[in-house]
Amino acid sequence: MTIDSDLIAQLCAPDPALPEDALDMMRLSLFDWAVCGRAGVDEPVARIVRDMVLAEGGSAQAVLFGGGTAPARGAALVNGTISHALDYDDTHFAHIGHPSVAVCPAVLAVGQSVGSSQADMLAAALIGVEASVRIGVWLGRGHYQIGFHQTATAGCFGATLAAARLLGCDLGQIGHALGLAATRASGLKVQFGTMGKPYNAGLAAANGVECALLARAGMTSRPDALSSDLGFGATHHGAGAPVGDAWLFPGVSHKFHACCHGLHAMLEALGELRTEVAPEQVARIEIETHSRWLSVCNQPAPETGLGAKFSYSMTAAMCLAGHSTAALDSFSDAACANPVLVGLRDLVRVTGDDSLAETAARVRLTLRDGTVRDGAHDLSAPMAQKVRADKLRTKAVALLGAEMAEALWRDVQRDDLRRLVG
Secondary structure (H helix, E strand, O other): OOHHHHHHHHHOOOOOOOOHHHHHHHHHHHHHHHHHHHHOOOOHHHHHHHHHHHHHOOOOOEEOOOOOEEOHHHHHHHHHHHHOOOOOOOEEOOOOEOHHHHHHHHHHHHHHHHOOOHHHHHHHHHHHHHHHHHHHHHHOHHHHHOOEOHHHHHHHHHHHHHHHHHOOOOHHHHHHHHHHHHHHOOOEHHHOOOOHHHHHHHHHHHHHHHHHHHHHOOOOOOOOOOOOOOOHHHHOOOOOOOOOOOOOHHHOEOOOOOOOHHHHHHHHHHHHHHOOOOHHHEEEEEEEEOHHHHHOOEOOOOOOHHHHOOEHHHHHHHHHOOOOOOOHHHOOHHHHHOHHHHHHHOOEEEEEOOOOOOOEEEEEEEEOOOOEEEEEEEOOOOOOHHHHHHHHHHHHHHHHOHHHHHHHHHHHHOOOHHHHHO
């Protein structure tokens, strides 16, 4: 079997067995995704894309973050872009992508348009994010390293499967939807640090809705266009790596710093040392990370808040200077020009070490008196579900305020889609 038929057989049967731990994690990610979307409504890219879609008009099928309604495809574009605008949503390191931000907007839009229950929407979302992670693993690290944005490429296939499930597509239609997605999936890492990065996520969600709608209407394609000769994998530097059928999504990571997830292990390690030293004591800051991150989040001297979110040197300086990397307003153009932060930034040296896990980092602070402080952290360290939930609720309060955060938490626990979108 190919990756195309495997996904259909394993995940798209009428009643697939969905593990409870995976459903529980999906509910947490749905909450976190909604928090990020609601918090991102005033970002410039949010206003630009929302205004464009609202100006086009059309059927009021689904609500938009920030107000208004639009057809399902337009709503997926808007909500996918907005919810990734802060770059604060979940990440899965198995394929280095943000699974929820491509799939949840598609699911929410289609679910509203067809009157799905919240339980059905949650199940479709889980199938979609699981599919996107497995396809990302199948494509392999080379696909990401050569310059493709897995959130958008693998995410498009996940969004397609999730939307097709809610639309009631049969297995044949799902195959054609996947084939259409192979033509539509797109997104480049060169957009990192710009408005183009969240737009990639919106495109993945919108493309997934479009492909599912067209397949349900009778449009045909090559159902094996993902894995065939001259298919998506072959033409997009895919390795065809083995995937297996074990559920991967429960290994998702959630962000507790408002920047690229590749920086988080370093920030956790540095945060443990920060209380031991004052910024003016530091003479040198050495960071070791997996070399793959050097092409993702190693901007040495960013000039914008967006750029700072992809910079080891700037975020390390912020951490050591006591600037909260969990706070949105810490990432600003002004911070990038702050003399204290620039001084610390210039002390940073980043090196790649492929013996490190992609979820791990090591840091070393050399002080002016010659003292050395070492630290390390791995994001894959186990975290109890209650601890994760509590941390996500604390993050939500910081982003939205206590009242809205609590209301959203309650509505995600219920099976009432109307209350959630309200």
